[in-house]
Amino acid sequence: GKYKKRVTETQFEGRGHIRIVDAKDERTTKQTRQVPRDTFDPLSCMAWVRSLDLAEGEMVTAHALDGRVLLRVEVIGRGPAKLDPMPSVAQGLGVKPGDVNLLEGTLSWVNRYGEVREDKRQYTFRAYVTRDERRLLLAIETDMWLGVLKLVLAGYDPPTAEEDRS
Numbered sequence: 192g193k194y195k196k197r198v199t200e201t202q203f204e205g206r207g208h209i210r211i212v213d214a215k216d217e218r219t220t221k222q223t224r225q226v227p228r229d230t231f232d233p234l235s236c237m238a239w240v241r242s243l244d245l246a247e248g249e250m251v252t253a254h255a256l257d258g259r260v261l262l263r264v265e266v267i268g269r270g271p272a273k274l275d276p277m278p279s280v281a282q283g284l285g286v287k288p289g290d291v292n293l294l295e296g297t298l299s300w301v302n303r304y305g306e307v308r309e310d311k312r313q314y315t316f317r318a319y320v321t322r323d324e325r326r327l328l329l330a331i332e333t334d335m336w337l338g339v340l341k342l343v344l345a346g347y348d349p350p351t352a353e354e355d356r357s
Contacts, residue, residue, distance in 0.1 A: 194218075199258045201232060211259055226261055227305060230254040240266055240318055241328045243294060254305075255298070262298045263307065269293040274319045274329055278344045281329050286321055291329060294318040312336075325349075 194215035202210040207228045213220050229252075231239055236255040243251065245268025255262045272293030277286065296318070300311035307313075316333040320326055330343045 201256060203230075203232070209256065213259060222259070225303070226256060227254045230256055230261070231264075233257055236264060237328075240264075240294060240296065241320060241326050243268070243320075244322075244326070245292075245294065246270075254301070261301050261303070263301045263305065264296060264298055266294050266296040269295055271322075272319060278329055280344050280347055281321070281327065284325075284327070284347060286323075286327070286329070290322050291319050292322050294320060 196214075196216055198214045200212045200214075204210060207226050207230065209224050209226055209230070211222045211224065213222070231253060233255060236253065239253060243266060245251065245266065247268055247270030250265060250267040252263060252265045255264050270292060271289060272291050273288060274281075274291050277288060277291075294317070296316050298314040298316070300308040300313075302308055314333065314335055316331060318331045319329045321329065327344065327347065330341065332339070332341045334340075
């Protein structure tokens with residue numbers, strides 16, 4: 192890019208209304224936008240995917256805003272899956288090979304009307320999630336813009352008893 196530092200701040204103001212402040216070096220642009228009500232920021236979208244308990248073949252959709260790009264996220268349950276090798280942290284937490292579900296998904300650029308932009312690349316992911324109440328994300332594989340990534344669970348900090356009460 193033609194800038195050294197970029198900071199994009201997004202404020203979700205309810206009912207699909209967002210405010211974006213995009214600072215590239217010394218130049219700042221501000222924008223307000225309407226997006227679908229089911230629009231998540233990237234981290235919330237990952238938490239949403241993790242929370243899904245989909246039956247095999249069941250599909251759900253939502254939207255995510257990545258910087259200034261609106262994406263439609265489609266996730267389909269693929270049922271029980273083998274994760275090989277099983278992360279050692281998962282083994283230590285008692286996760287058995289049959290305790291894993293596979294979720295597959297696509298992320299598609301959409302225009303302001305929610306229509307998929309055919310001129311933009313579609314991204315895919317595979318998420319391996321435990322079937323228990325913890326819904327641990329054990330691994331995720333994706334072909335995002337920077338290349339193929341595989342992230343594997345390397346640590347887990349369970350909620351404390353105090354966090355469970357809140």
